[in-house]
Amino acid sequence: MDILRYENANLNNTAVALGKFQGLHKGHMLLIGEVLRLSYEEDLNSVVFTIDMPQEKAINLPVERYHILEDCGIDYNVSCEFSKEFASMSPREFVENILINKLDAKYVVVGTDFRFGNKRAGDVSLLKSYGEEYGFFVVAIDKLAIDDIIVSSTYIRELISVGNMKAVSRYMGRDYFINGKVMRGKQLGRTIGFPTANIIPDSSKLLPPFGAYYTEVEVEGSIYKAITNVGNNPTIDENNHITVEANIIEFSDDIYDKDITIYFIDFIRGEMKFTDIEELKKQLEIDRTVVLHQ
Numbered sequence: 001m002d003i004l005r006y007e008n009a010n011l012n013n014t015a016v017a018l019g020k021f022q023g024l025h026k027g028h029m030l031l032i033g034e035v036l037r038l039s040y041e042e043d044l045n046s047v048v049f050t051i052d053m054p055q056e057k058a059i060n061l062p063v064e065r066y067h068i069l070e071d072c073g074i075d076y077n078v079s080c081e082f083s084k085e086f087a088s089m090s091p092r093e094f095v096e097n098i099l100i101n102k103l104d105a106k107y108v109v110v111g112t113d114f115r116f117g118n119k120r121a122g123d124v125s126l127l128k129s130y131g132e133e134y135g136f137f138v139v140a141i142d143k144l145a146i147d148d149i150i151v152s153s154t155y156i157r158e159l160i161s162v163g164n165m166k167a168v169s170r171y172m173g174r175d176y177f178i179n180g181k182v183m184r185g186k187q188l189g190r191t192i193g194f195p196t197a198n199i200i201p202d203s204s205k206l207l208p209p210f211g212a213y214y215t216e217v218e219v220e221g222s223i224y225k226a227i228t229n230v231g232n233n234p235t236i237d238e239n240n241h242i243t244v245e246a247n248i249i250e251f252s253d254d255i256y257d258k259d260i261t262i263y264f265i266d267f268i269r270g271e272m273k274f275t276d277i278e279e280l281k282k283q284l285e286i287d288r289t290v291v292l293h294q
């Protein structure tokens with residue numbers, strides 16, 4: 001898959017999904033699936049055009065989004081930052097500058113609530129009228145509901161913010177994950193029988209609440225159960241650094257400086273400050289028992 005900024009795009013004959021695509025949840029995947037179908041049946045290039053909102057913490061970082069879209073089989077991810085210049089485009093300018101001049105769109109796939117242009121003046125009806133004028137077809141996909149709840153990035157953010165990782169997985173269609181390079185820490189966990197793989201999450205990544213989680217960790221293509229703590233580690237770290245620390249069960253390989261992915265399956269408990277290391281060790285033994293029985 002090729003990755004382009006919209007300013008540098010110069011594509012031909014495309015089927016395009018438009019949206020913010022924060023999280024690439026099950027509802028988004030309906031749009032992406034339609035683009036893939038159209039690109040196959042009409043011999044077009046498949047494009048996902050993503051509008052990045054820089055002020056918001058990311059459900060998926062751009063690099064994570066790229067990997068997901070590439071795995072889906074998308075040809076191009078064209079991204080655009082929601083800047084003042086972008087926001088000031090009229091609906092017609094949006095269509096001409098992006099869909100026609102940059103993407104040469106033949107099919108445009110959007111959600112039924114899609115809005116575009118300055119002050120969100122454009123809607124699906126207007127987009128269809130422009131399609132008739134400029135020569136592209138518009139496919140509008142209804143919002144997906146699961147158990148009478150509309151699947152949306154906003155709702156998924158709410159679920160992440162309260163640590164309901166099972167529900168996050170249900171609505172996203174995949175487990176929430178954080179990846180990064182394993183850093184050297186104080187190595188105190190190793191001295192009490194609970195060595196951890198420590199990563200410092202990207203500052204723009206949305207994190208679940210501080211506490212301990214049942215997770216699965218991918219290391220060099222293999223998956224292992226783990227207890228993962230998100231937080232400041234108040235018992236042993238006085239500097240209040242936010243870290244993600246995974247105690248990978250029945251695993252002892254040296255993986256410093258290697259990239260790992262931590263998948264969040266379920267919340268175990270909130271972050272706790274213990275009176276001493278022995279009390280911490282006892283709680284970790286309880287946490288490990290909980291994970292092993294999952």
